[in-house]
């Protein structure tokens with residue numbers, strides 16, 4: 001064999017060698033990443049579930065650092081509601097329910113007519129979970145998952161209502177990408193505290209609750225439906241108004257809330 005060819009065959013820095021090493025390394029790395037992802041998926045799912053439970057407990061005023069979240073949450077009953085009728089449904093298991101995936105699936109989701117889509121979410125699932133907080137067997141709070149578009153992001157939260165679905169007990173956003181120091185005030189305790197005691201409705205099915213521009217005039221008749229605006233973040237505030245009104249309105253949980261008003265906590 002000519003000397004040049006032998007040298008070529010042993011050359012570690014040859015293009016072929018470099019490619020083999022690069023491809024092998026990326027293969028090994030992808031196998032490792034894929035394996036880790038598969039093994040970590042159940043842990044990740046469990047953590048997401050715990051996080052969701054913690055937020056629901058928090059909006060219910062039941063969370064404190066150090067509590068056993070799973071155990072405390074086991075006192076909260078989750079039921080699926082058919083949003084069109086407001087009736088409870090067994091069509092989907094609440095524990096497995098993914099509202100965003102269900103919204104996108106034509107079998108489980110519907111398109112929202114543009115004029116109705118004030119939360120700017122385009123589609124939603126036909127069913128949604130509601131969380132019933134009990135005290136001594138009595139339902140004391142109904143917690144609804146709500147979401148909609150702010151200035152920069154989709155804002156996800158929970159709204160807690162009294163058992164007849166009219167008085168707000170708490171509001172908590174847990175995921176959004178509004179600007180720190182501006183839109184992210186929606187997640188701050190001082191701003192959130194204003195929601196407790198506010199009335200969603202004013203005698204009919206149309207939600208009146210709103211984030212106004214500026215400060216609420218406590219002497220005005222409308223004050224019971226109003227929350228202070230966030231300075232420099234009017235658009236995020238408008239997004240909150242729209243999504244709360246959408247989810248408590250006729251195309252959201254409206255039929256369910258109307259049933260609560262007429263039939264009590266609907267614990268059938």
Ligand SMILES: Cc1cc2nc3c(=O)[nH]c(=O)nc-3n(C[C@H](O)[C@H](O)[C@H](O)COP(=O)(O)O)c2cc1C
Pocket residue numbers: 151152178179180182183184230231232233234235236237
């Ligand atoms: C970098 C930057 C980030 C902003 N972030 C937000 C935000 O998160 N939410 C919001 O409503 N407005 C935000 N704004 C301001 C809006 O563009 C708009 O001016 C504001 O909502 C109007 O509210 P105001 O009437 O209270 O000033 C931001 C503006 C800038 C320049």
